[in-house]
Amino acid sequence: xxxxxxxxxxxxxxxxxxxxxxxxxxxxxxxxxxxxxxxxxxxxxxxxxxxxxxxxxxxxxxxxxxxxxxxxxxxxxxxxxxxxxxxxxxxxxxxxxxxxxxxxxxxxxxxxxxxxxxxxxxxxxxxxxxxxxxxxxxxxxxxxxxxxxxxxxxxxxxxxxxxxxxxxxxxxxxxxxxxxxxxxxxxxxxxxxxxxxxxxxxxxxxxxxxxxxxxxxxxxxxxxxxxxxxxxxxxxxxxxxxxxxxxxxxxxxxxxxxxxxxxxxxxxxxxxxxxxxxxxxxxxxxxxxxxxxxxxxxxxxxxxxxxxxxxxxxxxxxxxxxxxxxxxxxxxxxxxxxxxxxxxxxxxxxxxxxxxxxxxxxxxxxxxxxxxxxxxxxxxxxxxxxxxxxxxxxxxxxxxxxxxxxxxxxxxxxxxxxxxxxxxxxxxxxxxxxxxxxxxxxxxxxxxxxxxxxxxxxxxxxxxxxxxxxxxxxxxxxxxxxxxxxxxxxxxxxxxxxxxxxxxxxxxxxxxxxxxxxxxxxxxxxxxxxxxxxxxxxxxxxxxxxxxxxxxxxxxxxxxxxxxxxxxxxxxxxxxxxxxxxxxxxxxxxxxxxxxxxxxxxxxxxxxxxxxxxxxxxxxxxxxxxxxxxxxxxxxxxxxxxxxxxxxxxxxxxxxxxxxxxxxxxxxxxxxxxxxxxxxxxxxxxxxxxxxxxxxxxxxxxxxxxxxxxxxxxxxxxxxxxxxxxxxxxxxxxxxxxxxxxxxxxxxxxxxxxxxxxxxxxxxxxxxxxxxxxxxxxxxxxxxxxxxxxxxxxxxxxxxxxxxxxxxxxxxxxxxxxxxxxx
Amino acid sequence: xxxxxxxxxxxxxxxxxxxxxxxxxxxxxxxxxxxxxxxxxxxxxxxxxxxxxxxxxxxxxxxxxxxxxxxxxxxxxxxxxxxxxxxxxxxxxxxxxxxxxxxxxxxxxxxxxxxxxxxxxxxxxxxxxxxxxxxxxxxxxxxxxxxxxxxxxxxxxxxxxxxx
Ligand code: SF4
Ligand code: SF4
Ligand code: SF4
Ligand code: FES
Ligand code: FES
Numbered sequence: 008x009x010x011x012x013x014x015x016x017x018x019x020x021x022x023x024x025x026x027x028x029x030x031x032x033x034x035x036x037x038x039x040x041x042x043x044x045x046x047x048x049x050x051x052x053x054x055x056x057x058x059x060x061x062x063x064x065x066x067x068x069x070x071x072x073x074x075x076x077x078x079x080x081x082x083x084x085x086x087x088x089x090x091x092x093x094x095x096x097x098x099x100x101x102x103x104x105x106x107x108x109x110x111x112x113x114x115x116x117x118x119x120x121x122x123x124x125x126x127x128x129x130x131x132x133x134x135x136x137x138x139x140x141x142x143x144x145x146x147x148x149x150x151x152x153x154x155x156x157x158x159x160x161x162x163x164x165x166x167x168x169x170x171x172x173x174x175x176x177x178x179x180x181x182x183x184x185x186x187x188x189x190x191x192x193x194x195x196x197x198x199x200x201x202x203x204x205x206x207x208x209x210x211x212x213x214x215x216x217x218x219x220x221x222x223x224x225x226x227x228x229x230x231x232x233x234x235x236x237x238x239x240x241x242x243x244x245x246x247x248x249x250x251x252x253x254x255x256x257x258x259x260x261x262x263x264x265x266x267x268x269x270x271x272x273x274x275x276x277x278x279x280x281x282x283x284x285x286x287x288x289x290x291x292x293x294x295x296x297x298x299x300x301x302x303x304x305x306x307x308x309x310x311x312x313x314x315x316x317x318x319x320x321x322x323x324x325x326x327x328x329x330x331x332x333x334x335x336x337x338x339x340x341x342x343x344x345x346x347x348x349x350x351x352x353x354x355x356x357x358x359x360x361x362x363x364x365x366x367x368x369x370x371x372x373x374x375x376x377x378x379x380x381x382x383x384x385x386x387x388x389x390x391x392x393x394x395x396x397x398x399x400x401x402x403x404x405x406x407x408x409x410x411x412x413x414x415x416x417x418x419x420x421x422x423x424x425x426x427x428x429x430x431x432x433x434x435x436x437x438x439x440x441x442x443x444x445x446x447x448x449x450x451x452x453x454x455x456x457x458x459x460x461x462x463x464x465x466x467x468x469x470x471x472x473x474x475x476x477x478x479x480x481x482x483x484x485x486x487x488x489x490x491x492x493x494x495x496x497x498x499x500x501x502x503x504x505x506x507x508x509x510x511x512x513x514x515x516x517x518x519x520x521x522x523x524x525x526x527x528x529x530x531x532x533x534x535x536x537x538x539x540x541x542x543x544x545x546x547x548x549x550x551x552x553x554x555x556x557x558x559x560x561x562x563x564x565x566x567x568x569x570x571x572x573x574x575x576x577x578x579x580x581x582x583x584x585x586x587x588x589x590x591x592x593x594x595x596x597x598x599x600x601x602x603x604x605x606x607x608x609x610x611x612x613x614x615x616x617x618x619x620x621x622x623x624x625x626x627x628x629x630x631x632x633x634x635x636x637x638x639x640x641x642x643x644x645x646x647x648x649x650x651x652x653x654x655x656x657x658x659x660x661x662x663x664x665x666x667x668x669x670x671x672x673x674x675x676x677x678x679x680x681x682x683x684x685x686x687x688x689x690x691x692x693x694x695x696x697x698x699x700x701x702x703x704x705x706x707x708x709x710x711x712x713x714x715x716x717x718x719x720x721x722x723x724x725x726x727x728x729x730x731x732x733x734x735x736x737x738x739x740x741x742x743x744x745x746x747x748x749x750x751x752x753x754x755x756x757x758x759x760x761x762x763x764x765x766x767x768x769x770x771x772x773x774x775x776x777x778x779x780x781x782x783x784x785x786x787x788x789x790x791x792x793x794x795x796x797x798x799x800x801x802x803x804x805x806x807x808x809x810x811x812x813x814x815x816x817x818x819x820x821x822x823x824x825x826x827x828x829x830x
Numbered sequence: 831x832x833x834x835x836x837x838x839x840x841x842x843x844x845x846x847x848x849x850x851x852x853x854x855x856x857x858x859x860x861x862x863x864x865x866x867x868x869x870x871x872x873x874x875x876x877x878x879x880x881x882x883x884x885x886x887x888x889x890x891x892x893x894x895x896x897x898x899x900x901x902x903x904x905x906x907x908x909x910x911x912x913x914x915x916x917x918x919x920x921x922x923x924x925x926x927x928x929x930x931x932x933x934x935x936x937x938x939x940x941x942x943x944x945x946x947x948x949x950x951x952x953x954x955x956x957x958x959x960x961x962x963x964x965x966x967x968x969x970x971x972x973x974x975x976x977x978x979x980x981x982x983x984x985x986x987x988x989x990x991x992x993x994x
Pocket of ligand 3: 237
């Protein structure tokens with residue numbers, strides 16, 4: 008600790024604090040422009056100058072100067088005021104004053120400081136900037152005539168996002184922030200630069216001229232898309248979510264968001280939202296009253312009884328999922344499942360069989376201090392972008408060694424010094440096995456207290472590093488080096504994302520990753536962690552609440568199979584567009600066709616909803632209260648910012664009404680439901696709602712200790728022999744199918760595509776935008792080609808979000824699909 | 831510039847992102863300027879964002895983002911050289927080569943730049959032709975040096991024509 012005096016106040020701060028941070032701690036305000044909590048100190052703007060008695064004769068930038076013992080700091084004097092005012096005068100020489108029409112007005116640091124320091128005239132004169140605006144993309148507008156050259160946009164894009172869109176170019180008076188070759192912005196569109204800019208130089212376009220900041224009501228909630236669970240602060244007005252506001256005080260994401268979180272909430276305002284219950288009459292879905300709809304549903308379910316199947320999405324709140332379970336009970340069926348029913352088996356079975364857990368063992372922020380990180384699949388960045396940014400910071404700021412096991416390249420593989428074990432599709436488990444075997448052979452494995460060591464040794468006979476390296480096309484030394492690092496560094500992390508497009512080998516991957524986490528000692532060690540992260544905002548909650556088939560009953564694929572054979576009487580589908588997102592579309596089609604009573608509860612008339620007998624209009628995340636649990640087990644609260652359109656009701660209210668129609672009881676409100684569910688849910692027993700504060704509440708504590716340490720042998724995959732293989736996955740800009748209704752993500756990726764590597768594209772004479780046909784068992788799909796440099800020869804990629812692509816005609820959950828390509 | 835050559839330069843530096851400036855310097859000296867394709871290649875091979883390359887190449891005057899002539903002429907116009915007649919030297923350079931300060935001729939034979947002090951003011955006025963310093967130059971000497979180079983270029987062109 009360091010003791011110093013600021014404006015006469017005694018302050019005690021940590022060793023690494025700067026004067027600015029110390030002042031902040033002491034409640035003393037120092038103005039800043041180029042400082043940001045999450046960025047490295049920079050010292051560009053000089054607005055934060057202060058006097059330090061021990062450093063007399065010059066003014067000291069408080070944001071870059073470390074606080075030292077005994078320092079005596081003065082933050083305001085005539086001299087300081089004069090200098091700050093001069094700094095502002097300089098900034099205002101070239102800056103165009105457009106406050107009346109600038110969207111930043113009211114929360115612009117330059118405007119506020121100019122006002123505070125009463126800069127009414129300027130002693131200097133110069134030409135105003137006259138740079139062209141970048142308005143090419145629909146999401147982010149850049150007007151460099153308003154820039155104060157603080158560098159925060161360039162720094163956040165590099166330090167945090169790891170993309171590197173901007174930098175200072177030229178020097179002296181000509182210095183400006185620019186993109187490469189001064190082209191229009193074409194990036195991840197995460198909007199971190201928007202949130203960092205202290206002035207109106209980088210602005211969110213969808214929000215232009217919508218409201219002045221003080222007219223907005225701010226409501227903290229949790230992003231409705233992925234399992235990262237970022238806090239989104241809704242800026243609402245006129246019962247619409249106008250924008251997402253910057254907030255780095257609440258939640259885990261430090262104010263960082265991805266395109267979906269920042270620009271993807273607009274679907275809640277869509278005029279395509281369902282506003283009334285619909286009932287099929289004479290073959291047509293027609294509007295009906297809630298009474299009629301609920302009555303129809305209750306009767307249908309009562310008739311079907313144990314022959315009902317219930318499929319839920321993983322974006323419902325914990326409270327809603329609790330009622331889903333209640334519904335299954337009331338109907339008398341054990342056929343209950345969520346999210347396609349296969350992809351989460353790495354957690355529910357893989358981790359269960361090895362660690363006795365069904366969740367990630369550690370929290371996201373711990374990864375920032377990891378020295379070795381293993382990402383299984385490069386798509387981890389696509390499914391969980393903001394966690395990906397944490398990885399980027401670990402690599403950039405903390406020199407973590409990142410290794411990626413992936414069948415393609417991607418954002419992660421391009422991080423500094425990243426090691427890529429680029430393998431033939433479907434062989435992830437083999438590589439993990441080889442790492443386990445290597446650790447055992449070399450005596451590096453931490454086998455104390457592990458069960459099944461000998462059995463595993465025997466089972467890994469075929470997984471020598473050399474054999475696996477040869478089969479997978481990976482460098483053997485790299486496998487060894489990675490395994491060694493994971494076992495020897497102080498803090499390490501293993502990351503694996505799961506979701507509907509990653510159904511293949513899910514249990515096996517969970518097992519293999521857990522084995523490795525046991526042999527390296529990662530599982531349960533403070534500072535280290537094994538992360539299995541679900542695709543949806545409440546994937547973990549759905550597992551915690553056990554939205555899973557009862558013993559002996561059917562899971563998702565079992566239900567669909569039975570239904571397709573006419574063996575189920577009713578299907579209840581909540582918040583899932585199975586026809587688009589589940590593997591094997593034909594099976595889903597048949598299931599929907601053959602089942603006499605189908606209920607779909609959703610916020611849009613999805614492809615699946617169109618086939619239903621009753622459609623119930625539900626509420627979006629922005630209209631709900633309740634809790635969700637993110638992929639690090641953090642329980643966080645949703646808060647409603649707007650009202651649902653028309654007669655739409657929250658899923659909670661719908662289930663409540665349905666339960667009472669079925670003669671069952673339901674908790675009175677979300678809070679009561681939480682109290683009931685926490686008592687009934689393992690890990691939640693000790694949690695009460697008031698423990699779920701601004702930072703949420705991590706159940707099982709930051710490091711979840713394994714219940715057991717059991718190695719389980721697992722067989723690897725086999726590469727398929729085909730000239731062209733298609734792998735499916737998630738695109739960075741989308742999440743599930745909901746983002747297809749959001750303007751932001753659609754502005755960047757509006758259509759499905761088939762991605763080719765450059766080599767294949769050249770050989771096939773395919774260029775960007777060409778229409779290509781992909782033929783495989785199950786059918787032919789076609790889409791525009793996209794040529795990039797992520798894919799090795801012979802491997803193609805398709806994102807799974809688009810119904811228009813019909814990808815699930817040929818995707819049945821395989822690791823790779825053998826395809827033929829034609830134009 | 832040939833991609834193979836760029837790759838060679840990158841490989842010479844083990845494809846290390848930390849050698850970015852050195853790699854750019856090597857390409858600059860090999861090719862006299864940095865074509866966009868070369869920068870793109872460097873960015874991809876080193877996995878560094880293009881904006882960072884742009885930052886470096888626009889910051890240091892040594893780098894050129896537009897084609898440079900085979901012969902580079904730097905005329906010092908720093909204070910000492912200015913007093914000793916740098917302006918006249920610059921005029922002479924333009925007369926002989928036909929190229930003004932900051933320009934390159936269409937045949938890519940000469941590029942002329944001004945510099946502000948080369949740190950050898952006692953020798954002023956100073957010009958640097960293809961890296962070689964000529965101190966205390968008079969207009970006549972300047973003309974002689976450059977005419978010789980120009981003649982060599984013309985001869986080369988004539989020879990090529992003769993072969994055809
Ligand atoms: S939107 Fe994100 S990726 Fe794009 S420039 Fe801004 S910070 Fe970088
Ligand atoms: S655009 Fe904004 S964030 Fe970027 S340097 Fe200029 S003022 Fe700073
Ligand atoms: S989609 Fe995921 S990563 Fe993106 S903002 Fe939402 S929760 Fe965060
Ligand atoms: S805030 Fe300290 S120099 Fe900019
Ligand atoms: S002014 Fe020309 S060398 Fe110094």
